[in-house]
Amino acid sequence: MKLLTLAAAAAAITLAQPVNAVLYDLPFKGHNFSDNEKIYTRDHAVTTSQQYGYDFSGRRYDFDNSRWTLVNTSLADYDAAPTNNKHTIYNKSIYAMRAGKVVGCWRNAPENPRPKLAGDSGTTKPWLHTKFKDGYIPGGGNMLWVEHADGSRMLYAHMTPGSIGQNLCPHNAQYFPTPKGSTPEVDYVGVAPAQQAVISKGQYLGRVGNSGSSTGPHLHVHLQNSSGVGQPISFSRGIATVPDNTKPYGGPWVRFAGSSIPAGPQLIWAPRSVSSNYARHAVKAEAYQSLFQHLADSGFKISWLDGYNVTGKVFYNMVWQPSDIGWRSYHGRSSASYQTVFNQAIADGYVPVHVDSHITGSGPRYSVIFEKKALATLARHNLSYAQHVQVMEQAKDLGMRPVSVSVVSSGGERRYTTLYHKQPVGNWTMSSQLTAAAYQNKVISEKTAGRRPIYLSSYVHLGNVNYSAVFAQFPLKTWEARHGQTSAQYQNNFNMLGTQGYSVDVVAGTDGLNAHRFGAIWTK
Structure with missing residues (x-):
């Protein structure tokens, strides 16, 4: 055995790597x-x-x-x-x-x-x-x-x-x-x-x-x-x-x-160990891309992405899972840029599995997650409420159910970014203009009806906090939901529910407040 002591750093070394290197x-x-x-x-x-x-x-x-x-x-x-x-x-x-x-x-x-x-x-x-x-x-x-x-x-x-x-x-x-x-x-x-x-x-x-x-x-x-x-x-x-x-x-x-x-x-x-679920909240927009590359390199894929604006600054909430399929994702895109990457992804054989919108000083911005698989989808962005209702009726006629119903308040009007999939979820309901109290009542009544929340986003419209939520019968899971949480309250619930075996599926920041507030859905 030849043992050598450490020597000081020196000049650069470059070497072509063998094709089959360990x-x-x-x-x-x-x-x-x-x-x-x-x-x-x-x-x-x-x-x-x-x-x-x-x-x-x-x-x-x-x-x-x-x-x-x-x-x-x-x-x-x-x-x-x-x-x-x-x-x-x-x-x-x-x-x-x-x-x-x-x-x-x-x-x-x-x-x-x-x-x-x-x-x-x-x-x-x-x-x-x-x-x-x-x-x-x-x-x-x-x-x-x-x-x-x-x-x-x-x-x-x-x-x-x-x-x-x-x-x-x-x-x-x-x-x-x-x-x-x-x-x-x-x-x-x-x-x-x-x-x-x-x-x-x-x-x-x-x-x-x-x-x-x-x-x-x-x-x-x-x-x-x-x-x-x-x-x-x-x-x-x-x-x-x-x-x-x-x-x-x-x-x-x-x-x-x-x-x-x-x-x-x-x-x-260095890559982090891949776990079944990794979630982050309140990530600054300027830090997002680096963290995204780190997690993708580690072997994760993103399953949830939520942008929101607090006092003029953009933040992101996200959930990651082990990568088991081809995927790609884009964030903070203008309407034209979003449409360009969307069209290219479809041409490359990908389908949208999650869409999101948030407000900025330059107007609405859009984010999307794609996966490479066969799935009937219907996606639209920057819709008026009337257009949103038309698309929802079209989706119903096609036997599709809502996946994402993201709303921003722009120029005094609600603008909708929506995604529908043709997948069985049993009976479902969707509401996009719920006050905090109405959302709480909705959660209770839907639970009584045998449905659970599967999607949540939150936004400020004309000075009032609103919630957009989707409830569905399937898949059956044990679940917990919270809303209107400060960062500390959300983190405490995240830690507590994690010890009980729950994983967070959804974490949404209220878009347009002057303080961070979060809603979330956990399942197991």
Whole structure:
């Protein structure tokens, strides 16, 4: 086994990827990072074994100072006391990039006392632990060498003490019994075949730290073949963008699935684990596209999208599910742009499964979700009430039922964007001009009649909050509904109902208020 210490970052590496390259997961999961936190990397040193490696640190967008920063506190606070735990990446969970077995490791070495600072002596290296400088700690600090089925090996280096479990690493000592040099490092960190733990892709390995030959909290990874020659790493998923202090949400994001991370400094958004349901509310319009790309890259598809306006600013609510079909979606389109993408999607074999409208200072805007499947649909947008009634009667004649009935108030008039499907839902009712009290009564009466809410949107018309809702007999589900909720009230209900096994299907913001208010439907 050839074990090499971490080297400094250097010039860019570009390499054409082999057609049938093994794909690796990123060693992080997106759900462990907030929206304004991202992984950061740049090109690594050009050495025989590490030339295709990565040093992963983190960046947080500091809205107060309009910049991406590597620390989770103010720079003044960091400069006054530069500790490891003030780095954005510090203590983030690390996951296996590929299945394999642990052939080398160390787990309890103490961390370096602090990150390296500008002006530190390159001779005395005060940022390094004295025991490392004396040769008693491996170059990778707390680390794992994982050997894959093809004989290649991945190094995961510089983790926090004790975060690598004993089930993965049998070495419990803090230090080597004698300094490395006279005794090869491999003799201490190597794991006997009988003790080599088997790991699966995506398994938790440890946490990001600052141990061994490290200048600050980060994760070093590199892949090498059995001869110690570095190999390029192709990733299964992930999106990247060049850091830009004027772009708090990043972008343009580039998907690098099937290839290496783009060269040079990059912010990385690792995919999150796919769950049965993922919902967000009150997402700022300027943040929506980045989050959309992240979730699509992660393997989700969007099933609900609701735009709304609060004090002149647009926000989006959304629900995502595992992607199991071809799909596409568009948001915030003008009437002409909406019609263009709509026509193209139909020509490409897609059908609309959800439509939405919301008001802006430039007039109504439209959003739509398409799926690639055979389904009879009827969709219209920007209808007057009289036109809406005509389309509804046409849909009834065709045996269709309402899916979306989105209403905006524009120029003192209600304008309708509607979608109908030819799918059995039993008997159904639809109302689009309900007051809050009328909607509450409607929910109660419909429940008595054996119908449940399947669609909800809310808008302000002539100063009054109105609700548009569809109730249907099928599919039969246990359900809960709320309306007129503040963000905190909605979040509390979301959390409470989630613990009871409910998933949110619909979350709608009232379009045109000066405060956020939400209605929602949960089912199980």
